[in-house]
Amino acid sequence: MVRKIILAIVILILAVGGYFVYQTWMRSDAGGDIIVRIPEGASFDEVLDSLEGAELIHGRAAFKILAVTTGNDGKIKPGSYKFNHGLSNAQLLSALVEGHSTVKSKVTFPEGITIRRIASIAAREAGCDSAQIVHLANDRAFLKTIGITAASAEGYLMPDTYYIFWGEKPATLLRRMADVFREFYTDALKKKAEALGLSSYEAITLASIVEGEARVDEERPVIAGVYLNRLHIGMKLQADPTIQYILPDGPRRLLFADTRLDNPYNTYFYKGLPPGPINNPGRASILATLSPATHDYLFFVAKADGSGRHAFSRTDREHDVAVRQYQANRSKP
Numbered sequence: 001m002v003r004k005i006i007l008a009i010v011i012l013i014l015a016v017g018g019y020f021v022y023q024t025w026m027r028s029d030a031g032g033d034i035i036v037r038i039p040e041g042a043s044f045d046e047v048l049d050s051l052e053g054a055e056l057i058h059g060r061a062a063f064k065i066l067a068v069t070t071g072n073d074g075k076i077k078p079g080s081y082k083f084n085h086g087l088s089n090a091q092l093l094s095a096l097v098e099g100h101s102t103v104k105s106k107v108t109f110p111e112g113i114t115i116r117r118i119a120s121i122a123a124r125e126a127g128c129d130s131a132q133i134v135h136l137a138n139d140r141a142f143l144k145t146i147g148i149t150a151a152s153a154e155g156y157l158m159p160d161t162y163y164i165f166w167g168e169k170p171a172t173l174l175r176r177m178a179d180v181f182r183e184f185y186t187d188a189l190k191k192k193a194e195a196l197g198l199s200s201y202e203a204i205t206l207a208s209i210v211e212g213e214a215r216v217d218e219e220r221p222v223i224a225g226v227y228l229n230r231l232h233i234g235m236k237l238q239a240d241p242t243i244q245y246i247l248p249d250g251p252r253r254l255l256f257a258d259t260r261l262d263n264p265y266n267t268y269f270y271k272g273l274p275p276g277p278i279n280n281p282g283r284a285s286i287l288a289t290l291s292p293a294t295h296d297y298l299f300f301v302a303k304a305d306g307s308g309r310h311a312f313s314r315t316d317r318e319h320d321v322a323v324r325q326y327q328a329n330r331s332k333p
Helices: 002-025 045-054 060-069 089-098 116-126 130-136 140-145 172-185 186-194 200-213 215-235 242-245 254-259 283-290 316-331
Strands: 032-036 080-084 103-110 161-165 299-303 310-313
Touching: 002 080, 002 283, 032 045, 045 060, 080 089, 116 130, 116 161, 116 172, 130 172, 130 200, 161 172, 186 200, 200 215, 200 242, 200 283, 215 299, 215 310, 242 299, 299 316, 310 316
Parallel strands: none
Antiparallel strands: 032 080, 103 161, 299 310
């Protein structure tokens, strides 16, 4: 009789243990992603409510036992998560403790993108905190931790396509983009900047202007050459993208009054380079700036044919003719 009781207890223990092992590691066949938000200060039971409501956990009791026995019930990080319904309890708990989703979003940040635009795209495509991205990108103490010594990260975040965990921490995203920039901007490129009489800071600032102007790759070195020619003779850069950068309602068609704005970034108003980059230039614009075309052009104006190309001129007179041609072509129906 005693043996039967012991055997029954053993079978019961094995059955219960097997059940919880199954619940811990089983994966559902259900597909699809779902977003779950764990607020700051949420209790473990509130976390369970959210996960259960999203139909992510396999047995509330099993998930709770797993979390408690592993000491992770108090280690779940708040945030916005994207999960696949096919996760096991163990995988789900691990992701919550590590503080990232199990689903990555493919996010493209195009060349010439500004910090504010990075924040907007990251929020829309990957659920990132846009306000925190902007804040950290202008926090000098934080920037030093990711290798940026400038007052802002503008110019030092490499445009590219990134795979980002949903709800990625802003600090993690900015660090990745800064790392990719630093891997590209090697000592060899720094020496090229020095050969042009530019600091790396000045070179990236100029590259951001080239990025703002160029639409055709083969024109990037030519445009860089124009601006370097102007710098060398002390002529104002008169670069439209620097004005667009300071417009609260831009980008838009510029007015003459815009060129009179008293702002250090307005290169129609002040000589020399602006205080810093006006966007995050891509690799092509940086390379073009460091290997500019050699010529004596001082002016350029967009062609009205929609090609994105420009007409380059050496003198005021040549430029006036090109501008009149642009205006005439633009006015044609």
